[in-house]
Amino acid sequence: MTISVNTSVKVGITVNGEETTADVEPRLLLVHYLRDVLGLKATNVGCDTTSCGACTVLVDGESVKSCTVLAVQADGQSVTTMEGLSPNSTELHPMAAAFRAEHGLQCGFCTPGMVMAAVSLLEENPTPTEREVREGLEGNLCRCTGYHNIVRAVLSASGQNPDAVQTTSVDADADQSPAGGVESAPGFSTGSGA
Amino acid sequence: MSIMGTRVVRTEDPVFLSRGATYTDDLTDERLNGALHLTLVRSPLAHARITAVDVEAAREAPGVVAVFTGADVDLAPALLFAGANPGMVRPWLATDKVRFVGEPVAAVLTEQVYQGQDAADLVEVDYDPLPAVVDPRAALADEVLLFEEVGTNLAGGFGHDKEFDEHLFDDCDVVVTRDIVNQRLAASPLETRAAAAVWGDDGRVTLWASTQNPQSARDEIAGWLGIDAALIHLIAPDVGGGFGAKIGADPEFALVVWLAKAVGRPVRWAETRSENLTGMLQGRAQLQTITIGGNRDGDVLAYRLDILADAGAYPRLGVFLPFFTRQMAPGVYDIPKVESRARTVVTTTTSTGAYRGAGRPEATAAIERAMDLFAAEIGKDPAEVRKRNVVPPDAFPFETKGGAVYDSGEYAKAIDRVLEGAGYAELRAEQAARRERGDVVQLGIGVSAYVEITGGGAFSEDASVEVHADGTVTVLTGTSPHGQGHATAWSMLASEHLGIPIEKITVKHGDTDLIPRGSGTMGSRSLQTGGVAVHQAAGELVELAKRRAADVLEASVDDLEVAEGAVTVKGTDTSVTLAQLAEKEQLKVDTVFDSGAPTFPFGAHVAVVEVDIESGKAVVDRIVTLDDAGPIVNPLLAEGQRHGGIAQGISQALLEEVVYDSEGNPLTATFADYAFPSAAELPSFTLLDMATPTNLNPLGAKGIGEAGTIGATPAVQSAVIDAVSYLGVRHIDMPTSPLRVWEAINAARVESGAGSDSSEGAQQ
Amino acid sequence: MIPVAFSYARPDSVDGALALLAEHGEDATILAGGHSLLPVMKLRLGAPEVVIDIGRLPELRYIRVQGDEVAIGAGTRHRDLEASDVLGSDVPLLAAVARTVGDPQVRHRGTIGGSLAHADPASDLPAAVLALDATIVLRSPRGERQVPATGFYTGMFSSVKEPDELIVEIRVPRTGSAGWAYEKFTRRANDWAIVGVAVVDGRVGLVNMGASPLRASATEAALADGASIDEAAALADQGTDPQTDVSATAEYRRHLARLLTRRALTTAAG
Structure with missing residues (x-):
């Protein structure tokens, strides 16, 4: 058996439904394949540490941070970017439309990644609670909106009425308590007795 | 029906959500074909001599x-902020010394x-720490x-x-510092920051840059490069x-222009x-000493604020911002004596400048902390003490001891409404019950009241409105x-006058050839200057159209009205569209609006936090805010500004801090380390x-961009302290991290026997 | 930021990967999900010459019951663990801990084998497999060996895994109805744990309390001797050597270890 070790690799990736191929350096990050090889500039880079999620795209339907995936790792797979969601600016995908209706974006830089993360979230959890939306988007940072309207947009896109689901009262969201009973942090204390 | x-x-x-916005690094302009990529070699040391x-x-x-390298750049080091000590100049690439981690030393x-970082790693710099x-x-x-050579860090x-007044607190029964x-x-x-030049x-040079005010950035860069701004x-x-950090130009922008020239x-x-x-301007960074005095009835009689601000290595706007902090020092309160x-000072750290609020949040945080300390010392409810001392509604315009003239305000009403909205009495009862149970x-x-200054410094703004022959604007x-x-809000302002739907209105900004004058977006100034200028221009365009239509329609101007994009003789169906008028002759108005003075939006916030007293972790459970910025053009946008501001306020109070070790190494130089919050850390x-x-302007509008931050920060900090005050x-200094809260509780428990925690309080 | 250039290979079998590892030795590194490796390479804190991608090998991605154990392929992703019905019923601690790793995007890519091999003391899964008394299966051209999780870690980012070895499987005892809990203390949801405590069936694994993940053996011994939860938890920081950093002092970490152990034991006791 011989396995080749290569300094240049040919990749074939289906992006937004179209076959793409290129010879690339193995170190080429998927986000740069999308932006610089294919010219799809919606997907942004906001950090160096897999923290901000601005580069989130779908690989085979699941959200990933394309700054932490090599293009060659996506060889043979299917990638969806925000450009692939809506056919054009007048026919917005339901998630994108919800972001507009709820004013879930301001400067727009986090938006492509946020929208893709939200699409993936609803794929796994079609009717999330507000808390589940917040934790489901924990890997995507936004500096402009305070997330309030992003959460509304995702709830709305899930077919729920944000006014009914979003909780702003001290009593209604006991699950956010820093130590509800013996818990110590929202979402991060689990156990058989919890 | 009015769109306002x-x-x-x-x-x-629609574009932002389909193909995405076009940021500087996204540009595909053909003038940038074949562009070289700049990678900067940056100093890994905070303070060192460069030996090779x-x-x-x-x-x-x-x-x-x-x-x-620095030796190759034929530009004089620049004083980056005119008001700073004139010897504190920054070289374009460091030559003799580096003064902060991240200072550019070489340009590749x-x-x-991808080749840039590979090559940059091969640059060898010898440092003598x-x-x-x-x-x-x-x-x-x-x-x-x-x-x-300057001889001081000041x-x-x-x-x-001048010396502080040693008798400032003579009339006070209680003084807390x-x-x-x-x-x-x-x-x-x-x-992040980005620029491209050709x-x-x-x-002439075309420079694309990520900036909040292109015209000022153009002028700054021209000054640094010693060329005519018209070039x-x-x-x-x-x-x-x-958020303030992209006000004007950064030295890197000028370097990009210089390099493009140098390599052709x-x-x-x-x-x-x-x-x-490490490179972008950072904000806040003030050490403050607050002293407040009054009587046991709850009247505040004197207040002193002593500020030591950190400019970072090369002075920028951060040198000026304490001016605003001093001006807004008394906050919403009518305090007889304020100084x-x-x-x-410069330090071996990243330079400081504006960050959402820019000098005013520091003032509010100080006076609100002082009010809490004073209320605690005299054993009164902090909300009541605030209401007792606010400027009354009949006192406006009110000249403060900080030297500002507040235009209008209803401070006590704002506090009452937010207390009611939050259910303050019920919250206090719930708090008492939890304390009783030993939860x-x-x-x-936490309760805060604030007033801030918006549109400060640059009161004037240009606008132009033109109706085209095709009916677009x-x-x-x-x-x-x-x-x-702005594209939406400014369209609404024009649409309101012209009766042309916003879909037909295009708002252009940010191009200095198209729009040579402008002061940009900062200090919550845009609506009350630029927006009002559009409002004024559209109104003037209506008058111009009426004069032109009077000839066409052979009617008196007084008999004409403009609606739905047409000038009509009142009571008839005789009309001419604005588009038809534009066909005959350019239909365009250029105008300037000058408010002459800043405005003072205000509000009050109530924050409710839950603190795990065993771990020290605090979580904001709820925040209720009242932010009064006058009449609102578009509530959706105004609320968005408030949301973002509130989040940043909560985050300063609980999470964020740029930290350097004693050798000047930044410990928070990635988003893995800097505690930028996600949706999971914030409430609705x-x-x-x-x-x-x-x-001060015909819309009655004040600024809304920074209010949320200014009000929320002290409310949340106060709430965290309030949760553990019974101990x-x-x-507790911000951010009120779990570690700090836990340490504060421990210290209070140790000291509680001697009661020494309040010893700083009664000094007289 | 981008990694230093490297050569790349994607073998189509574990044997192929092992052959490449043997050939390139310490110049090579294994890429699975890449969510420990690529961040290190992007910051240029690591620069392997050869990257061997095992992230797509179906033979490494499975969760199946084998007698008293659940066998998990090293290439199984955090999301697979989180969503696994088998783990949900038979090893609920592991599914719950997987759910706290990073964020959804990270969990869609990161693998259990990669996380264990990276040996980050602040990582969640190592403490869970310690508390579970799991077995780590290593394979090399020399054959296969089984290492108890308690004997796997040797220090900061280091383990007994030899350079030519690959983690191929993790075998986890089925704990069924035994009480369990995971207490992860963070400032932000997707931060690394300041301290984490995994408890199952009276065993306690600690996250970020020293150079390696470790068991709270004094607590476990006290529990075995019939001590109360409070008494046992008070010993949780014995034998640890926690760091002081931006988030926490060593003293605070010790306090958290005791506090979270008490809470986790209480939860597990139901």
């Missing part, structure tokens, strides 16, 4: 076109962006100097050349957030986040947004509305 005050969704969004720079290996690396230009000076108090001692100051920290923050717009055959065509494409090719630069968290001073999770309630504005939604927000107009805690 309605929740119009943004005209910007060897770029030979880098020059040989694949794709390298040129490598420059490569064909491909010098002691760092990170703490502003240490800098003040002038033992380690950043600029030896970069500037206000009111610091405390050293507090308004910690350094990183603005952290999601888009020189044309006409001797620079600066374009701000879509800008991915700024276009040059592009987009920094990494790690570079951004303050500010000193700003692990205690409730804290072009609006030109000097305010250049970065997420605020409850907003209450009130609209007290100003008489004897009086103060």
Whole structure:
């Protein structure tokens, strides 16, 4: 058996439904394949540490941070970017439309990644609670909106009425308590007795 | 029906949500074809002499076109802020010394962006380390100097050349004093800094840059490069957030222009986040000493604020911002005696400048902390003490002891409404019940009241409105947004006058050839200057159209009205459309609006936090805010500004801090380390509305961009302290991290026997 | 930021990967999900010459019951663990701990084998497999060996795994109805744990309390001797050597270890 070790690799990736191929350096990050090889500039880079999620795209339907995936790792797979969601600016995908209706974006830089993360979230959890939306988007940072309207947009896109689901009262969201009973942090204390 | 005050969704969004916005690093402009990519070699040391720079290996690396060091740049080091100590100049690339981690030392230009870091890693710089000076108090001692030839680290100051009044507190029964920290923050717009430049055959340079005010940036860069500003065509494409840190130009922008000239090719630069968290201007960074005095009835009689601000290594706007802090020192309160001073020093850290609020949050945080300490000392409810001391509604315009003239306000009403909205009495009862039960999770309630200054410094703005023969409208504005939604709001303002739907209105901004004058978007100024200018221009265009139509329709101007894009003779169906008028002769108005003075929006916030007293962790459970910025053009946009501001306020109070170790190494230079919050750390927000107009502009509008931050920060800090106050805690510096809360509880428990925690309180 | 250039290979079998590892030795590194490796390479804190991608090998991605154990392929992703019905019923601690790793995007890519091999003391899964008394199966051209999780870690980012070895499987005892809990203390949801405590069936694994993940053996011994939860939890920081950093002092970490152990034991006791 011989396995080749290569300094240049040919990749074939289906992006937004179209076959793409290129010879690339193995170190080429998927986000740069999308932006610089294919010219799809919606997907942004906001950090160096897999923290901000601005580069989130779908690989085979699941959200990933394309700054932490090599293009060659996506060889043979299917990638969806925000450009692939809506056919054009007048026919917005339901998630994108919800972001507009709820004013879930301001400067727009986090938006492509946020929208893709939200699409993936609803794929796994079609009717999330507000808390589940917040934790489901924990890997995507936004500096402009305070997330309030992003959460509304995702709830709305899930077919729920944000006014009914979003909780702003001290009593209604006991699950956010820093130590509800013996818990110590929202979402991060689990156990058989919890 | 009027479009004003309605929740119009943004005209910007369809593109932003389909193919995405176009930020500087996204540009595909053909003038940038073949552009070289700039990678900067940055100092890993906070303070050192440079003894050698060897770029030979880098020059040989694949794709390298040129490598420059400080010795290659024929530009004089620049004083980056005119008000600073004039000797504190910054070289374009460091030559003799470096003064902060991240200072550019060499510039590498490569064909491909991936080649840049490979080559930069080959640049060898020999450093002879010098002691760092990170703490502003240490800098003040002038033992380690950043600029030896200047002889001091003092970069500037206000009111610091005279002694404090030793009798300021003579009338007071109770005086409380405390050293507090308004910690350094990183603005952290999601888009880092970026620029691209190309020189044309006409001797002019086109520069694309991520900036909040292109016209000022153009002028700054021209000054630094020693060229005529008319030679620079600066374009701000879509800008991915700024929050004050993208006001004007950064030295890197000028370097990009210089390098493009030097190599005769276009040059592009987009920094990494790690570079951004050491290179971009940081905010706040004030050490404050607050002293407040009054009587046991709850009247505040005197207040003193002593500010030591940190300019970072090379003075920028951070030198000036304590001016605003002093001006707004008394907050919403009518305090008979107020005095303050500010000193700003250089340290071996990243330079400081504006960050959402820019000098005013520091004032509010100080006075609100002082009010809490005073209320605690006299054993009265902090909300009641606030209401007792606010400026009454009949006192406006009110000249404060800080030297500001507040235009209008209803401070007590704002406090009452937010207390009612939050259910303050019920919250206090719940708090008492939890204390009684000895719950692990205690409730804290924080109340803040604030007034801030918006549109300060630049009161004038240009606008142009033109109706075209095809019925579309072009609006030109000097305010250049970065997420605020000006395209939508300015369209609404024009549509209201012209009766032309916003879909037919295009708002242009951020291009200095198209719009040579403008002061940009900062200090919550846009609506009350640029927006009002559009309102005024559209109104003037209506009058112009009527005069022209009077001839066409053979009617008196007084008999004409403009609606639905047409001039009509009242009571008839005789009309001419604005488009038809434009067909005959250009139908365009250029105007300037000058408010002549800033406005003073205000409000009150109630924050409810839960604190796990065993671990020290605090979580904001609820925040209720009333932010009064006068009449609102588009509530959807105004609420968005409030939400973002509140989140940043909560985050300063609980999470964020730029930290350096004693050697000046940044410990928070990535988003993995800098505690930028996600949706999971924040609650949803409850907003209450009130609209007290100003008489300084025809819309009655004040600024809303920074209010949320200014109000939320002290409310949340106060709530955390309030949660554990029953254990004897009086103060916890921000961010009120679990570690700090836990340590404060421990210290209070240790000291509670002696009651020494309150010993700082009664000094007289 | 971008990694230093490297050569790349994607073998189509574990044997192929092992052959490449043997050939390139310490110059090579294994890429699975890449969510520990690529961040290190992007910051240029690591620069392997050869990257061997095993992230797509179906033979490494499975969760199946084998007698008293659940066998998990090293290439199984955090999301697979989180969503696994088998783990949900038979090893609920592991599914719950997987759910706290990073964020959804990270969990869609990161693998259990990669996380264990990276040996980050602040990582969640190592403490869970310690508390579970799991077995780590290592394979090399020399054959296969089984190492108890308690004997796997040797220090900061280091383990007994030899350079030519690959983690191929993790075998986890089925704990069924035994009480369990995971207490992860963070400032932000997707931060690394300041301290984490995994408890199952009276065993306690600690996250970020020293150079390696470790068991709270003094607590376990006290429990075995019949001590109360409070008494046992008070010993949780014995034998640890926690760091001081931006988030926490060593003293605070010790406090958290005791506090979170008490809470986790209380939860597990139901």
